[in-house]
Each structure stands twice: as C-alpha cells, then as structure tokens.
Amino acid sequence: xxxGVGVVSSIGLGREAFYAALAEGKSGITPVEGFDAAALxxxxxxxxKAFNPKDHLTAAENRRMGRCSQMALAAARMAIExxxxxxxxxxxxxxxxxxxxxxxxxxxxxxxxHAWIARGPSGVKRAMIPKYxxxxxxxxxxxxxxxxxxxxxxxxxxxxxxxxxxxxxxxIRAGRADVVVTGAAEMLQELQFSGFVRLAAMSPLxxxxxxxxxxxxxxxxxxxxxxxxxEAHAAKRGAEPLAEIGGHGMTCDAYHITRPHPExxxxxxxxxxAIERSGISPDxxxxxxxxxxxxxxxxxxxxxxxxxxxxxxxxxxxxxxSMLGHTMGAASAIEAIACVMTLQRGIYPPTIGYETPDPECxxxxxxxxxxxxxxxxxxNNSLAFGGYNSxxxxxxxxxxxxxxxxxxxxx
Amino acid sequence: MTPxxxxxxxxxxALGVGGADALFAAMRDAEAPLPxxxxxxxxxxxxxxxxxxxxxxxxxxxxxxxxxxxVLDRLTKLxxxxxxxxxxxxxxxxxGAWTTSAGDRVGICCSxxxxxxxxxxxxxxVAKLEDARYINPAKFPNTVANSGPGYVSIxxxxxxxxxxxxxxxxxxLDAFTCADIFLEAQRADQILTGGGEAMSEALYLAxxxxxxxxxxxxxxxxxxxxxxxLGEGAALLCLETARSAEARGARVLARVxxxxxxxxxxxxxxxxxxxxxxxxxxxxxxxxxxxxVAPADVDVVSSGLCGIEALDRTELSAIxxxxxxxxxxxxxxxxxxxxxxxxxxxxxxxxxxxLAGVQPKPxxxxxxxxxxxxxxxxxxxxYGNTSAIVVQRA
Numbered sequence: 001x002x003x004g005v006g007v008v009s010s011i012g013l014g015r016e017a018f019y020a021a022l023a024e025g026k027s028g029i030t031p032v033e034g035f036d037a038a039a040l041x042x043x044x045x046x047x048x049k050a051f052n053p054k055d056h057l058t059a060a061e062n063r064r065m066g067r068c069s070q071m072a073l074a075a076a077r078m079a080i081e082x083x084x085x086x087x088x089x090x091x092x093x094x095x096x097x098x099x100x101x102x103x104x105x106x107x108x109x110x111x112x113x114h115a116w117i118a119r120g121p122s123g124v125k126r127a128m129i130p131k132y133x134x135x136x137x138x139x140x141x142x143x144x145x146x147x148x149x150x151x152x153x154x155x156x157x158x159x160x161x162x163x164x165x166x167x168x169x170x171x172i173r174a175g176r177a178d179v180v181v182t183g184a185a186e187m188l189q190e191l192q193f194s195g196f197v198r199l200a201a202m203s204p205l206x207x208x209x210x211x212x213x214x215x216x217x218x219x220x221x222x223x224x225x226x227x228x229x230x231e232a233h234a235a236k237r238g239a240e241p242l243a244e245i246g247g248h249g250m251t252c253d254a255y256h257i258t259r260p261h262p263e264x265x266x267x268x269x270x271x272x273x274a275i276e277r278s279g280i281s282p283d284x285x286x287x288x289x290x291x292x293x294x295x296x297x298x299x300x301x302x303x304x305x306x307x308x309x310x311x312x313x314x315x316x317x318x319x320x321x322s323m324l325g326h327t328m329g330a331a332s333a334i335e336a337i338a339c340v341m342t343l344q345r346g347i348y349p350p351t352i353g354y355e356t357p358d359p360e361c362x363x364x365x366x367x368x369x370x371x372x373x374x375x376x377x378x379x380n381n382s383l384a385f386g387g388y389n390s391x392x393x394x395x396x397x398x399x400x401x402x403x404x405x406x407x408x409x410x411x
Numbered sequence: 412m413t414p415x416x417x418x419x420x421x422x423x424x425a426l427g428v429g430g431a432d433a434l435f436a437a438m439r440d441a442e443a444p445l446p447x448x449x450x451x452x453x454x455x456x457x458x459x460x461x462x463x464x465x466x467x468x469x470x471x472x473x474x475x476x477x478x479x480x481x482v483l484d485r486l487t488k489l490x491x492x493x494x495x496x497x498x499x500x501x502x503x504x505x506x507g508a509w510t511t512s513a514g515d516r517v518g519i520c521c522s523x524x525x526x527x528x529x530x531x532x533x534x535x536x537v538a539k540l541e542d543a544r545y546i547n548p549a550k551f552p553n554t555v556a557n558s559g560p561g562y563v564s565i566x567x568x569x570x571x572x573x574x575x576x577x578x579x580x581x582x583x584l585d586a587f588t589c590a591d592i593f594l595e596a597q598r599a600d601q602i603l604t605g606g607g608e609a610m611s612e613a614l615y616l617a618x619x620x621x622x623x624x625x626x627x628x629x630x631x632x633x634x635x636x637x638x639x640x641l642g643e644g645a646a647l648l649c650l651e652t653a654r655s656a657e658a659r660g661a662r663v664l665a666r667v668x669x670x671x672x673x674x675x676x677x678x679x680x681x682x683x684x685x686x687x688x689x690x691x692x693x694x695x696x697x698x699x700x701x702x703x704v705a706p707a708d709v710d711v712v713s714s715g716l717c718g719i720e721a722l723d724r725t726e727l728s729a730i731x732x733x734x735x736x737x738x739x740x741x742x743x744x745x746x747x748x749x750x751x752x753x754x755x756x757x758x759x760x761x762x763x764x765x766l767a768g769v770q771p772k773p774x775x776x777x778x779x780x781x782x783x784x785x786x787x788x789x790x791x792x793x794y795g796n797t798s799a800i801v802v803q804r805a
C-alpha cells in the first residue's frame with residue numbers, strides 16, 4: 001500500500017502543488033539554465049528551478065551529496081511526512097530503501113572529470129570521490145529515515161522508477177520488508193542533454209506525445225518517492241492507504257539498445273503480465289499513464305501495445321511528459337504519484353500540446369485539459385530505451401481481488 | 412528462503428575466462444595470493460603504484476566474434492562473455508542455441524558499482540576537450556549503468572527480466588536476493604545472477620587518490636594486503652529453482668540457502684564513509700537464520716577482506732561476533748582483486764569451487780576443513796551497507 005507521496009518536479013514541489021499543476025495542465029518546460037544548451041542545438045528542458053535544497057536538507061546533508069540525491073532525499077522526506085511517519089517510527093531492519101535512477105550523481109562526476117581533465121590527477125579533490133556513485137541515493141535516504149534493511153539502487157534507464165516501486169512491492173510481498181521508501185530521481189546535466197541531442201531524439205520546443213507532428217522528447221529532471229508498506233503495517237500504525245500497487249510486468253525486448261521492438265511483443269507482454277498479476281482483466285483498467293515520450297518510434301509502438309491489449313475499447317490515455325519532459329529514471333516514479341492523484345481524485349491529467357491526432361496512434365488521448373472520470377484501477381507504462389519494459393497496475397485500496405502471492409495468484 | 416540452485420558459472424577475472432571447471436582448475440593451480448601484473452587496459456605510467464589484477468589477455472573476439480564489438484565498453488564485453496559461457500555451462504545453450512529453455516523465460520540480474528564510469532568519463536573528455544556536439548551517439552547508451560546487462564540481453568536473447576542492481580560492494584550479493592524474489596514471483600525460470608566491474612583509469616585514479624591502493628604492490632602470505640589491489644571482471648551464475656533444475660536434469664553446483672543484509676549509518680553527521688561491525692554482524696545473523704544454519708555449521712567464510720585495514724578489521728570482528736574466532740576466513744580478493752560490484756558474485760563462484768573439493772586459499776584466519784559443506788559469503792560496503800549469503804553443498 002502507498003501511504004505517502006513526495007515529489008520534486010518542474011511543475012511543483014510537494015503533493016498539493018504537483019496535483020494542482022497536473023490538473024491545470026501546467027508546463028514545466030523552460031529554457032535551460034546552468035549550461036549553454038543552445039550551443040548544443042536545443043534550448044528547452046523540464047528543469048526544476050524552484051528547488052532549493054536548503055529548504056529540505058540540513059547543511060551537513062547538502063555537503064555530502066549531489067543534486068540528484070538532494071532531490072531524492074527531499075522527495076523522501078515529503079513522502080514520509082505525507083505518510084504520517086517519522087524516522088523514529090520507521091527505524092529498524094524491516095525498513096528498506098529502493099531507488100531508481102539512470103545516472104545518479106551526474107554533477108559530482110562531472111566536477112571530478114572536469115577537474116581531472118583541466119588539471120590532471122592532482123586536480124581531483126579527494127573529498128569529492130566518495131560522493132560519487134548511484135549507490136548513494138538510497139544510502140542518503142536510509143540515513144535520514146532510519147532504514148536498516150536493504151538499501152538498493154536499481155539503474156534501469158527510463159524505466160527505473162517502475163523497476164524500483166515494482167521491486168519494492170515484491171520485497172514486501174516476499175516478506176523481506178514491512179516498509180520500503182521507494183521511487184526514483186534524475187538530474188538534468190549537460191552530457192546527458194547533448195547525448196540526447198546527438199541521438200536526434202530531442203524536440204526543439206515542446207514534447208507532444210501521440211501528436212502527428214511530434215518531434216521527439218524534451219528531457220527533464222526531478223524525483224518522486226513513495227512510502228510503500230504492507231497492509232498489516234499500515235493498519236498497525238493507523239495509516240490511511242492512498243493506493244495499492246497491483247501486478248508488475250517486467251520484460252526485455254532484447255532487440256536494440258535504443259529502438260523499441262517494431263512488433264512491441266515485449267512491451268505487450270509486460271502489460272499483460274501486470275494485468276494478470278493483479279488478478280483482473282484489461283476491462284478493469286480505467287486509465288493509462290503512457291510512457292509517451294513524444295518520439296515517433298516510442299509512441300507508435302506504445303499505441304500498438306494499447307490496441308493489442310484493449311482491442312476496440314478506447315481507454316483514456318495521457319502522457320505527463322508533455323508537461324514535465326522526460327525525467328528519465330525518475331519518470332515512472334513521478335508518474336506513479338500522478339496515478340495516485342488520479343485514483344484519489346478521479347482526474348486524468350492532460351497531454352498538453354496535443355493538436356493533430358496521428359492515425360498511427362489512434363488513442364483516446366486526454367487532450368490539453370484534465371478530464372474527470374472513473375478511476376478505480378490505472379496502468380503505469382514504462383517502456384524504456386534498451387527494451388526495458390516495466391508496467392505497474394495501481395488501484396484504489398482494497399479494489400483489487402485479495403489476497404495475492406508474489407505471482408499474482410490468489411494465495 | 413527457498414533454496415535456489417546454481418547450475419552454471421561464467422567468469423572472467425584475474426584467474427582467466429571460462430566456466431565452472433575452468434574456474435575450479437584455476438583456483439587449484441593459482442599461486443595464492445596471485446602476483447600483481449602490470450596494467451594494460453590504460454596507460455598507467457604516470458601512477459607510481461600499478462598493482463592490479465586485470466583479466467589476463469582478455470580477447471572478446473575469441474568468444475564473441477568480430478562483429479558489433481566496437482561500441483561496447485570493457486564492462487559490457489566482460490559481461491557478454493561471462494553470460495555466454497554461463498549459459499553454455501548451465502546447459503541452457505549448446506552451440507549458441509537454446510536447448511531446453513527459451514529466451515523469454517531466462518533473465519539477468521546483475522550488479523555493478525561504477526558501471527558507466529568509463530563511458531561517462533570518455534564522453535566528458537570529448538565534450539570538454541573538443542565539443543559536446545562531437546560525442547559519439549553510439550556510445551551514449553553506455554553512460555547508463557544498466558547498458559551492460561542490456562547488451563547481454565540483446566546478444567544472448569534474454570527476454571525475461573533484465574535487472575541491474577547497484578549497492579556498492581554489496582551489490583554482487585544483493586543480486587542473489589533480488590533474483591530469489593524474481594524466481595519466487597515466477598518472472599523467469601533461470602536468471603543469470605552476479606555482477607561485473609571493469610578496470611578503468613577513472614576508477615584507478617579514485618582509489619589512488621583515496622590512498623587505498625597497496626603501496627608495496629606485493630602481498631603477504633595470508634593474502635592480507637597493505638591496501639586494495641584493484642581487480643576487474645564478471646561472474647554470472649545461473650540460478651534456478653530446484654524444480655526447474657530437476658526437470659531439465661541440470662548439473663547442480665551449489666545451493667543458495669540464505670540471505671541477509673543490513674545498513675547502519677555512521678554516527679557523525681559529517682561522515683560519509685563508514686564500515687559497520689554492527690551491520691555486518693546483523694547481516695551474517697540474518698543470512699544464517701534465513702538458511703536455518705547454526706554458526707558452528709559454517710565451514711569457511713568467503714570474505715570480502717580487501718586490504719583496507721579498517722574495513723578488514725570491521726569484517727573480522729563481526730565474523731568473530733557471530734561465528735567465533737576460530738572459523739576459517741578465506742580471502743578470494745587475494746586471487747581476484749577488488750572487483751567492487753562484482754565482488755560478492757566472485758565470492759559465491761569461488762565458494763562453488765570449495766564445495767566441489769578445491770581447498771580454500773589463501774586463508775587469513777583459522778583452518779578450512781578438508782570437506783566444505785557450508786560457506787558464508789560476506790560483503791562489506793563503504794557506507795554502512797553490508798550483505799551476506801549462505802551457499803551449501805547441493
């Protein structure tokens with residue numbers, strides 16, 4: 001059960017600001033600050049500009065971590081507070097931390113590399129070295145929240161958020177933890193930005209998922225963290241569950257390091273697994289949060305998956321990447337929190353900038369304005385570069401047929 | 412935990428490249444500790460200390476052919492080779508084709524601590540010295556830590572889950588706990604489980620600057636060193652359920668029967684690096700409990716002792732706390748070097764050799780029995796994280 005959510009995003013910090021921005025269809029895509037993006041050929045990103053680490057972290061914490069960890073820890077603190085928990089109540093070996101990312105502390109490594117390149121080995125500051133490593137994201141959070149169980153990073157490219165949350169749910173179902181503070185974080189950084197430009201994947205101005213004239217993705221940054229706990233643990237401490245993590249489908253295309261499989265067999269299977277492991281049929285899905293990156297190949301493949309799963313039924317679908325850009329490792333974690341909002345408030349967030357339907361993506365896209373609708377069970381797609389498919393069902397508490405073992409079969 | 416079976420090994424490390432039999436033979440023949448060799452994967456002439464244990468004469472072409480290697484980084488090549496060998500060793504593939512299993516039921520769960528370091532550093536160098544617009548897009552995917560296992564899936568047609576885990580030195584063992592859960596959830600029938608880490612100048616420089624490298628470049632007889640000898644390599648073990656191994660008549664090398672992990676934060680707010688005796692003891696106790704094994708039943712510890720004095724002292728004290736001062740503690744890193752995210756998996760692979768009758772060496776403490784039935788594998792992280800698993804005779 002998810003009992004608390006925390007988010008650092010380009011459209012708002014914290015649950016309420018984020019929910020309000022989603023419902024308004026606010027765009028967080030702005031000109032990049034901090035490096036000369038224009039010189040790289042693109043100028044826009046979903047950069048988090050309102051985040052001041054000092055507002056969320058102590059001076060000592062800020063000193064020992066880079067921006068990615070700062071955002072992750074801030075989101076974790078918000079989630080723990082939202083869950084009505086404290087480090088004292090969470091302290092112990094039955095609390096774990098599982099965090100997804102693609103590049104983790106990218107700014108720390110950039111500083112180290114630049115010092116090395118400019119001044120040779122003697123230019124590298126010894127004290128900076130231990131601050132590098134994606135391993136550190138959950139370590140910093142565990143220190144702050146009292147977790148003494150598994151501390152794990154799952155680097156899974158742009159599916160990392162779902163990987164982390166899905167594995168955290170498995171960890172609880174397997175009886176290996178009572179509480180898992182889980183989610184993902186990613187920071188915007190120059191090398192990554194130029195890499196996406198070089199892959200010719202970046203749109204110049206906007207990200208328009210499923211639109212006929214879509215021109216690619218816009219990259220972004222942020223963090224989304226949730227407190228996930230067993231039903232029994234939540235009940236014991238009187239916490240109100242916000243949503244339940246249902247089945248998790250995981251497959252690998254094993255096809256190409258950046259292109260999706262043209263037949264989308266792996267991603268279709270991942271969706272099917274997520275639904276079957278929830279003990280439901282596709283008919284039960286009310287809304288789909290799309291991976292929807294805005295690239296030609298991804299959106300077409302995802303549309304095919306939706307047709308294969310739902311047939312003629314047009315399930316409302318939306319991509320928040322139109323508002324936030326693609327926050328990469330963090331994307332599906334932030335989007336999971338948007339799914340929690342949908343379940344709690346019956347609001348489907350819009351795909352903004354949606355102008356011209358694409359016959360190849362013949363979907364019921366929630367265009368430009370949020371839509372009210374039934375929201376008992378939703379699907380969160382994450383179909384990443386490298387063919388990493390990770391799809392999760394989220395539902396209102398106690399809606400999915402109980403109880404399930406790890407395979408999704410009735411226990 | 413429900414015991415999981417190890418039915419194949421693929422390794423590439425200082426002892427060579429190959430499957431279970433090659434590893435066991437190399438362990439038997441190796442001089443312990445293994446002498447350091449000059450570094451070849453980068454120009455190390457500007458460093459005073461070049462004690463290291465690279466994969467000797469690593470030739471990916473020999474295993475993978477000529478095509479498609481250009482864009483792969485060193486870690487990816489090590490992993491693909493280890494995966495290919497492991498699949499054959501486990502009897503899942505013969506002459507490159509699936510035998511009893513199919514790709515959609517085989518997955519990979521693989522740790523690395525600094526997997527993308529070499530790729531990011533190389534591209535940062537191009538961006539800084541030339542122009543960011545010149546970075547090679549074909550090499551950009553290597554900047555994510557999961558790209559190595561991603562390529563393994565593509566090369567070897569592994570279409571069930573593909574999971575990269577990162578928990579510093581402990582990731583190589585955590586990969587086993589993750590794979591156990593994935594098997595329980597029936598997400599795959601077989602999972603290549605383990606880790607990889609590649610030698611790179613950036614990694615070497617980091618350890619050098621931290622003053623962690625062995626200044627003498629030599630080792631004492633016990634295998635205890637005056638600092639770390641950086642190693643590299645990949646170890647991927649085929650993990651599966653007893654039912655699946657039985658159904659396909661697989662050769663069983665060992666059983667993984669228990670897992671434990673623990674994290675204890677440093678007391679000082681300003682500290683980042685810490686080695687925790689309490690966390691290590693707790694991880695060992697939970698692994699033994701999980702396996703239903705009494706401390707007295709542990710024949711030998713496949714330890715993480717690495718030559719950092721404070722870390723080694725912490726680990727030995729924790730082992731002493733739980734298993735007493737007489738238990739045999741072996742030091743696989745004296746043969747393989749410090750392979751970080753792969754270290755735990757190397758420790759498990761070596762443990763399979765001891766179960767198969769290879770005498771543990773070198774041993775830093777105690778005396779290993781002639782016949783080894785139960786091995787505890789430990790990994791101590793740099794940040795208060797620790798993991799342990801129990802590996803037993805099949």
